[in-house]
Amino acid sequence: MTQATQAAIDDIIVRALAEDAPWGDVTSDAFLPASARATASLVPREPGILSGIEVFGRVFGLVDPDVVVELGSTDGAAFEPGVVLARVEGNARSVLRAERIALNLSQRMSGIATLTARYVAAVAGTRARIVDTRKTTPGLRILERQAVRDGGGVNHRFSLSDAVLAKDNHLALLAASGVTLGEAIRLARIRISHTTRLEVEVDRLDQVEEVVAAGVDTIMLDNFSLDELREGVAMVAGRAIVEASGGVNLETVADIASTGVDVISVGALTHSVRSIDLGLDVDVTAG
Structure with a gap:
């Protein structure tokens, strides 16, 4: 994981900022x-x-170091409508120059955090x-x-660059070249560092034993259907981390978690998220 x-x-x-105002904010000017x-x-x-x-506060600082931002909350905290999450004070042109980028980033990040929290709550009490x-x-x-x-x-x-994860396209190419899955995993182990984790994706139960026996980490x-997930977990029997992927949404995630899998990967956390509605209420006065 890269922080x-x-x-x-x-x-x-x-x-x-350069994308939003490549030659300055002509309206405010x-x-x-x-x-x-x-x-x-905010x-x-x-x-x-x-x-x-x-990140919200940093946008204003990069636009104008003299803009003062007071943060009223912290990342990971729950909020309700109407609370003040941050206060900003400074040159009006600078505040408006930073406003949209500060909101775009914090709205999207808060949308992701909010959706993630719903998934986490849905699997509470499972492993x-x-x-x-x-x-x-x-x-x-990164954000x-x-x-x-x-x-x-x-x-x-x-x-x-962080881990080996052989997915369906890799396996299809291996099959076309005549290399068995187990052999490919054993060769990969030889080629990679001992610190590099190795994961393999399968889409059939009859692949599970060969993959696990070859020595994968995950x-x-x-x-997989729910019944197939339960059977897959039983077949692995603790010899590797079991990750479930595909068909995951807020309606299905609790049932998937109940099968005993260790990890549930959810692409929707980032590719299908709705930004949270945050507003910056601005009051401009004469200098």
Whole structure:
């Protein structure tokens, strides 16, 4: 798992600011005196789980170091509509220049955290952990993965460089080349470092024993029925971590967790999320 560094977060923010106003905010420059001041409050319009509050404040700081941001809550905290999550005070042009990017990032991160928390609550009392996938917004993976953690979820491998995960396309290519699955796993073990984890995805029960016997760390049971998941867990018998994937939503996740799997990966946490409605209520005064 790769944690978000300040440099990486700043890079995302700087690129977003450049995209939003490549030659400055011509509207604020035309309508607002350079000396105008603004105060603003970050207020949610709906309940949720907060994520990205530090990112929210950092946007204003990168636009204008003299803008003061007071944070009234922390990432991972639940909130209700109408509470003040942060207060902002500074040059009006700077506040409006940062507003949209600060809201875009914190709204999306809070949406991910809120959805993740619903999945985590749905599997409470089981052994299953809710994890994300690589189905993230290009360029925003670090922030979206943080949001999953803020919602109580767990991160899967961060990138293709972090762990070996042989999926259906890999296995199809192996089959076409005449290499058996067990042989391929044993060769992979020789090629990778002893610290690198190895996971293999299967889509049939008759693949489970060969994969586990070959020595994987995790076996992913993809698009299995509930009965097949239970049988797969029994076949693995604790010899590897069992991950369930495919067909996971808020209506199915509790039943999937009840089969005894260790991990449930949910692409929807990041690829199908709705941003939380956060508003920045701004008051502009003469400087």
